Amino acid sequence: MRQSGFNRFLLTGGMLAALAGSLMVNAGAMHIAEGWLPVNWCLLWGAVCIPFVVAGFLSIKRRIDQAPRAKILLAMCGAFAFVLSALKIPSFSGSCSHPTGVGLGAILFGPLTMAVLGLIVLLFQALLLAHGGLTTLGANTFSMAIAGPILSWAVYRLLRKMKAPPALAVFAAAALGDLFTYVVTSLQLGLVNGGMEKFLAIFAVTQVPLAIAEGLLTVVIFNVLEKYSQAQLQELRVL
């Protein structure tokens, strides 16, 4: 009896480990795939995104009216976000995933701009790489281009105001923004089919190391940027 109980334990453990492993390897795990959400949820998430995207669009328009050069710069920033999300990020387990760039984008460009750039980047990811989809674009935009960046940006601003060291603020903003993105994604998945706590449990196991890795990466990026491109960072703040 004891023997078979132990076997079952091993089997279950093995299954869970395999499940966690397959999530780790999966690059597009955070993008909700095309066709996964029912029509009413697609429309709802799309509608939720509209005010943010419109506000972001208007703010971009204002910037461009003031300085036409901003259009090229913003386009470059969008392309940078796409390329960043296509890079492989090292993880503790030796497997790879991709950085979301949520924290970096939010700190550099602000959450409003990020909503528009994120929407375009997600559209291209869906069309070119089949990460995410056209009908799930609204849900993905909300989790990755709106909710995550807003939290990142708020955390960064708050910590800087509290006179926290810049490295800590950047780390916390990137890691928490990353985690929050996953929490929102689990929520979106759980609301439709139930089992939110299951999605959250899987994400908690697999995404916490990834969030820490992304936080560290963002700190390194920021250190180099501060060293070599002080002028650009200054300009972004007024851009």
Added chain:
Amino acid sequence: MGTDRYAYQSRLRRVAPLPKLVLAAAALVVCLCCDSVWVGLTTVLAMGILITVLGGLPVKVYLHFLKVPLAFLVVGGITILIHSYPTGTATLAALPVGERLWGFTAGDLDQAARLFCKAMGAVGCMYFLSLNTPVTDLTMALERLRVPRLAVELMELIYRFIFVLGATAANIRLAQESRLGYQGFRRSVRSLGELSSMVFLRAWRKAQSIYTALEARGYAGSLATLAGDYTPGLWLLPLTVAIAGGQLLVYGLERMAVG
């Protein structure tokens, strides 16, 4: 990159983007609304036939692309499939863990299968669009659909810059890898951080010089381009109706078989 390379080779490349968009969108909406195993499978098959026969894509490549979203679908499907039940529930397959059974019932299996097949059908529709229409054509179609000029222009610019920055990043990565830059976690994080910030810096400089170049050529705030040379592709519209009809027919047949 990804689907784009094949879109430029597609035989439907010269067909106007709007009918293709309509066909993909109609099939996608019908597939989502029906929410059934057979409609999903029919859709992915029908799109496969359209892409390979009309577009001329090798079947192997289509199958390869279908594998891309599989990882998400399998993990998501398993998460929905496996529930915990009190002992004694009539499950199809389950593992007893402690006091409870972890497994799935016939209803769970049906739900997961429906979701999986529906998603595969939807992915097929998206591929019909993206494997036959280059992004530049799509942005032109968006402009005709009255999407604001600025948004379309941003999309076109971002699309172009993705390839420029992608090449830069790939070069830096190769240089770093050949100097053992990705050995171990610490070094990997440092190398990747340096790579990202350098790509950002180069992107910034490139944007400045592109703007200078544009101004030197009389840039007045927007990039005007000529419309592409398309065949109208109106014959795709009856095909759209036929496909939607086929999907609904399968749905009806399934309903009759069940009811």
